[in-house]
Amino acid sequence: MILKRICVVEDEPLVRTELASMLENNGYSVGVIDNFDDVPSEILKHEPDLVLLDINLPNMSGFQICRELKNKSSVPVVILTSRDDLKDELNALELGADEFMTKPYRKERLLLRISNVLKRYEGRSNLIEGPGFLLDKLTYTLYIDGTSVILPKNQGKILEVLLQNRDEEVSRQEISDKVWGTSEFIDENALQVNLTRLKKTMAGLNMPCTVQAVRGVGYKIVETEER
């Protein structure tokens, strides 16, 4: 069994090391953040299975960090803060935090919540999030609006690359690599046809986004506001 990795984000060194050793003693692999310049990317570098996050931090509040994390990944976030304020709790959960706990924490309760959240996320690591939908990377099952459909493999792969590069353009080459592998000759036409097919499927599903061509560069996912 591989240890689950928890990333501890807490600016007070004493509390930080205490938390870290407590978690390590309970079977987790722990990484801590001690550089508070660009916390979200620091966190993601650790590739954690869960993030334990304080609210009061230098530079950037835990709320903002939480929002960014949830935007860029689907890592579960447990908020652990000394501010016992219902507003904070509401705020945190709105931003997608998975648990909200207040200090001082009961060790057993914290551990229990953590293992609970981890259990809840188990197996969901293959789901990538798009605007208003989820995509299973393994089966290309698409979850939208309380229903689900299976995308044809090629369409799924294209959507996957596009989602992994949210807000950026993806070159035809990159898409081709993903779909047929980097060794294959890139067949502009086959790619084109599959792109068209994906667009048609997405439109048929009333998805809140489309694939948009960026002339001379590639393609990207764009959200459509309506609905």
Next chain:
Amino acid sequence: MILKRICVVEDEPLVRTELASMLENNGYSVGVIDNFDDVPSEILKHEPDLVLLDINLPNMSGFQICRELKNKSSVPVVILTSRDDLKDELNALELGADEFMTKPYRKERLLLRISNVLKRYEGRSNLIEGPGFLLDKLTYTLYIDGTSVILPKNQGKILEVLLQNRDEEVSRQEISDKVWGTSEFIDENALQVNLTRLKKTMAGLNMPCTVQAVRGVGYKIVETEER
């Protein structure tokens, strides 16, 4: 927007009506349990989107109820109890409860947790739970051990009927109805072959259960202890 249905299970009439009206005032449709003979099936009759459950109840403890509910359905359960005991909390979460809150409750916090749990379950209504795995009823995507596979439609349908009748035998007729529709002539052989196929796929996936024939009656899902 259709109101979400919450089923309140609380033996103290005063608290019960208070909870019910509070929830109704906040946009939920509420059903209450006042017959405590066979609570789990009483609850399921309501087809709730969420169950709010007390621990101290006549006849059957909330823990047992929770276990049975989770066994027979995948309805989310929020435990609301006056016993503020870490053991209870551990116990409840082990049994699959989704939240554990203690009385006296802060109204806003309870509502927040409820809406949070409901959000978490959104769209998962098409997932049915088996021993150690999940099955998407629409696509027959099977989630097990952190990975996912798509079952062929027929195998998926068979597994679905079997899961919907956990612990009971399902007749060939019922299975056939599910797979080909009740109007079609039941082709014993085709059914047999598809059953064999399902068994093989399940074995190949190391699933912790098998399809077992009950001579002269039908088939049922049986858990296999190993692994």
Next chain:
DNA sequence: ATAAAACCTTACATCAGGTGTAAGTTCAAA
């Protein structure tokens, strides 16, 4: 022990849906 019924297995042909190919048309920038 043996026969009959219930249940299971395997191989093969068929069919549907995903895919690449080909031959075009439309669009947008210079």
Next chain:
DNA sequence: TTTGAACTTACACCTGATGTAAGGTTTTAT
């Protein structure tokens, strides 16, 4: 208005799911 990029459509092919067929194994009753 010209040119290359982006798109569309139809069709043929191939893979994988399905039903069919023919036979094997297990269980139960006599």
